[in-house]
């Protein structure tokens with residue numbers, strides 16, 4: 367191991383990442399391996415979700431992989447026993463799927479979260495946990511930018527279950543002293559995201575269609591959104607796991623660059639050097655769960671020293687370059 371690796375606070379730390387073969391989990395794993403951590407990934411690789419062996423192909427010999435399902439509470443106890451830090455990222459991410467199959471969303475985003483925390487309480491109460499929550503729990507904003515004091519009023523089943531998952535973490539922190547915090551992520555994009563369909567984010571399928579030279583659909587088009595590049599989210603996760611001021615707290619992530627979806631489409635086409643999109647009316651089933659305009663006030667977390675570094679245009683260019691190279695592994 368190099369001297370540089372030994373100096374990092376992560377050197378030799380035992381880190382468990384649930385959802386570790388997914389988009390954000392794999393980018394986090396790559397960074398942690400570089401920092402000298404001993405990383406174990408838990409993932410079920412359910413085909414409809416974002417887990418993909420390609421995401422960890424470059425670090426496969428430097429991480430331990432446990433192909434298992436976090437709904438198996440007994441199995442999870444054995445895995446979490448010796449870990450120093452848990453990044454709890456496993457989740458069902460599709461809002462639409464949470465409406466057509468609400469019980470699977472409940473099982474993964476709610477019940478399994480409670481059993482993960484129970485496993486920690488039973489066998490490893492000294493662990494430190496960061497939970498990947500979501501801006502979806504706010505629902506349709508009453509005001510912008512949305513800060514952490516905003517009412518939580520989810521518009522879909524996924525938002526309700528993620529909200530419960532988040533609160534279990536804070537509850538176990540407050541009642542049992544298991545040091546946990548939650549980051550409420552906004553739309554995250556970058557290499558490793560799911561582009562097969564819109565299950566993770568509509569931007570994924572836009573990227574695939576743009577690369578295929580096909581038009582992509584923009585529903586509505588005037589909704590405001592903020593986007594974080596995955597490298598900035600990895601910075602945030604690492605900070606949340608190491609700064610004691612984060613313990614027991616929930617924080618928004620976000621970006622100061624706020625764009626309409628139509629502007630995002632233009633930005634993507636510019637970054638791609640070409641492409642087409644069409645603005646369509648919202649399909650009825652989507653409209654009912656849409657949150658309208660959203661962007662975050664992330665000043666609380668900035669107070670701990672985090673700020674996004676990757677601009678949207680730069681991030682989109684890098685993401686497109688990644689998928690141009692590895693399209694067949696993701697499309």
Ligand SMILES: NC(=O)c1ccc[n+]([C@@H]2O[C@H](COP(=O)([O-])OP(=O)(O)OC[C@H]3O[C@@H](n4cnc5c(N)ncnc54)[C@H](O)[C@@H]3O)[C@@H](O)[C@H]2O)c1
Pocket residue numbers: 384385386387388389390391408409410411412415416417418434435436437454455456457458459474478498499500501528550551552553554555560566567
């Ligand atoms: N990407 C975003 O824009 C975004 C926004 C808000 C919140 N989040 C949250 O961040 C976390 C990571 O999201 P992501 O974008 O990397 O999605 P992802 O789908 O790529 O990653 C989730 C991973 O969890 C795994 N998984 C799902 N159910 C599992 C189970 N029962 N057991 C074990 N593994 C399971 C999947 O296989 C996948 O690899 C999720 O909890 C998600 O809710 C993501």
